[in-house]
Structure formats: C-alpha cells, structure tokens
Amino acid sequence: MPYFRNKGRRSSDIFGRIAAAAAALLTAVCLSSCQMTEIPEREVIHEKEVPPAMLFLGDSIAAGYGLDGYSADDYYHCPSYSNILKDRYTEELEGQCGHTMVNKAVSGYTSQDFIDQLRSGGLDEDLSGSDAVIVSIGGNDLLDIMLGLFQSLGVDDKGSFNSDGLDLFSAASLFFSMDKDVDAALEQFDKNMDIISQEILSRTEGQVYFQTLYDPLEYYTEFSMVTDFSGEKIGRLNSIIKSHSASGYKVIDVAAKFSGKAEELTNISDLDIHPNAEGHKVIAEAVDRAFRETGFTYTTTELGEKRLTDVGRSVIIGSSAGAVALLIAITAAVCIIVRRKKKDTE
Template structure:
C-alpha cells in the first residue's frame, strides 16, 4: 500500500512539473511598445472604427505583435510635430524618458512636417540646395535616434523614412523627389544592430493618388497606404526578431 502511495505521489509531482513547464513554454512574451512621431504615427487619414483609427500602422503592428506576445503599448504621437519638437519633448520630459528606458520596441516616424516646410519654401529646383535641405532633416532625426539610444540601447528601434504624396503632375513632384533621394541615402547610415530603417519611398512612387488623400489636398495615407506602412513595419521587425 505504501509503495503504491509513493508511486501515486511521484506521478502527481511529475504531472505538476510537466504542466508547469508546458505553461511556461506557452506563456507569451511581455513586450512594451512605445510609438513616437507626428500625424502619420497618430494615424491621421485612416478610417475610424468606433472612433479608433484601427487601419493605421501602429494599431496593425500591435495586432500582429499580440498574436504571440502580451503587449503594452503607448502612442505618443502628435499631429504637426516637427523633428525639433520631438527632440524637445524627449529631452525635457522625464516621464517619457522613463517609459523609453523600459521599452522593448520603439517606433519613430518624424520629419514629414520638416519635409513639407522645405519643399513649400523652395522657389526653384537646385540640386545642391536640396542636398543641404535633406541634410538638415537628417541631422535632426539622427539627434533623436542617438538620444533614444542613450536611454535604451537594448530596445529595437524602428525608424520610418518619408514618402512623397506628390504625383507626376504636381508642382512639388520634382522638388520632393530630389530631397527624398538624398534623405534616404543619409538615413541608411543610422542602420545598426538595433536601429532598423524602414524606407516607404519606393512603394508610393506612381501610386500617390491610390495610396493617399492627395486629391483632397491631404498628404496623409488612406487605409491602403497605411496597410503598406504596417506591412513594412511588421516585415522589418520580424526580420530583426529572426536574427
């Protein structure tokens, strides 16, 4: 009888161990995701579902992450924000600094308003002038990335480049393409083990009307445009995670 009781106790202990190990294996990873940026990261232009812009790239990225992870997310994106505005927000706000220090994933989408300011102030197409304009935006973005890295050098930083919403017939088409050509070459220099540069420029070329609201004089993506941005973000993250 005692021998049978011992066997039963052993079986119960082994069962408990196996259940615990299985539970641990199936438990999702806990991730903290912080989104930084302007109206693009805020999802302006995406359709709303129950007052939420679920087709935007941040919600779609979170939905993807939550398939296999327990995700906590905060979106600190402000429509109209410039690179200098974001840099000031980060360096002067202790609360966001603490959040970034504890983040696993940080996305940065900034520079669009600086880009618009540069092309709208251009009176003529001058290649040397636009190289300087691209350099100015790049230096501001580089300062942001370097500061975020100084707070957290373990997080995956997903850095968005810029796209042009201006098609062949638009007055800003040539100007915008010149700036973006140089800008993305510069932006690639920020790519590192932890910083992943995402270039959305090419997918929008020739599809500006299809992917944005530019026909309504609105440069933001529509749902189809945001879907492209979300897929680029997911692909970039999965490539990093699969290393």
C-alpha cells in the first residue's frame, strides 16, 4: 500500500510541476502583453524655400523708421520689408509649419549698441528659435557724421544744396577733418563687425544675413565732392561687411539694388537717409531672393505603424520555447504514467 501512495504522489508531483510551469508561462505572457507592441515615432524633415521663423535686428532701417504706421513701440504695422515678408510667408506657409516674425531692431543703434544688445542676453531666446536672422547695421556709425558735414556745407533742412557763398577752402578743410573722423569710425566698425559676427553666430543655428548699406548721398549730384566722398566711405563700409562673411553669414547686397536710385527709393530729398515705402519693397525682394537661394527645413514628428517591441519579440520567442518544453514534459509524464500502469497490471 505505501508503494502505491508513493507512486501516486510522484505522478501528482509531475503534473503539479507541469501545471506550475504552464501557469508561469501564462502569467509572463499576460504581464508582458501591454509591452508587446508599440507605435513608433519618426522625425520627418520638410524642405521649404522660406524660413518658418525669422528675426530682424540692427538699426532704424530694419525697424521701418519714417514709414506710415511706424512707432518706436510698434514695428508691426508699417509697410517695412520685415512686415512685407511676414505677410507673404504667413500666407505661403499656412497649413504647414506656420510662420513667425520678430523685429528687435532699434532706431539709432550703432554697431557698438548692437554689441551691447547681443551681450545683454536679451536676444538669446529669439536667436535660438530663429531659422533666419537679418541684420542692418553700420549706417549710424557713418552717416550721422557725414550728414553733419553736408549741413555745414549748406544743405538746408529740406535737403536742398545752396552753393551761394560757399568758401571752397573752408569746405576742403572741413572734408579733410571729416575724412579722419570717418576713417576712425570705419576702423572701429571693422573691429565691431568681428565681435558682432562671433556674438551672433554663437547664439543661433539659423542662417544669418547682413545687409549692405546703400548710399543715399549720391542724390547730391551737383556737388561731386560730396558724392565722391560718400561713395568711397560707404563702399569701404560695405567691403568690411563682406569681408567678415567668411565667419559664416551671408550678405544681401542692398546697396547694389539702390545704386542710382536714391531719390526714388529714399527720403533723402527731405534730408532723411531712410528708405521710403518703395525702398522697403526693393529690400524685401532682395531678402526674399536670398532666402530662396538658401532654402530652409522644418521637422515634424509622425506616427508609424504598430509593431512588436523588443519585449514582445522576446516574449514570443520565450513562449514558443516554453511551449515546446511544456509539450515535451507532458509527453514524458504521460509515458511515465503509462509505463507504471502497465507495470502495475503485470
């Protein structure tokens, strides 16, 4: 009798172990079921001709000074080139990535003022979030000095030049003195552009553009001493801007677009060097062309098709192996029981 109880206990132990293994396998599958599949995310890069986000910096030219609707507290409601492009790109990118424009230019800024603004950290967030950064700087380093000269030579507040009673000897002396002041300003501008390019390029991954400065003083054709002087000095300023482009920014040659058109595109006839509405349209087209020659991208995250995770693949492989092992165990157990029953009947 003890012999049969022992045999029964052994058979029970075998089936118990098999049942435990099956339960463990089922539990593992159930616990892993929520980790069996996933919907992968992938980044998709989209190419566009214009920037989804752009930032305008620098001086009064970029700010839109003198235009209808311009305010020192609001740059966004005048027909400046920044606003022309903002409206154009908002429509062009609608339903895609959208478009944003920020204008942080400040009327009256010199290159040193711009350096101080960059180093203050106040532009860091805007720079880091921009695809394109457009800078107009240098005019106040140079033109304020030159306008003072022309007023001393007899240019009235309406922009007219009166040569009556002009002392050419005094004018030549004044030019000689002014020449040294302007050359000193250009030397400083050269140094400042080196700093500016480093400061701005270290703060953004977007494409940076610097505009050249047009020559509004070419308007005074009746006084070649003035036009020759301004042409030389503004030409040197633009050469400085172009020479520093090797640091990593692109140049938009606004000066070339304005050449010979000072009366048509600026307010110089009223002794105002700033572009008029037509001038801003010309700058807008030059900037737009530069953008489209560069090209931009934006990235979206999209969902893929459902797939097995690494855990899911491991569970399936493990479950298959477990199922095979369980089948072998059951077969072996049945064989043992059959042999024992056969032996008992004998």
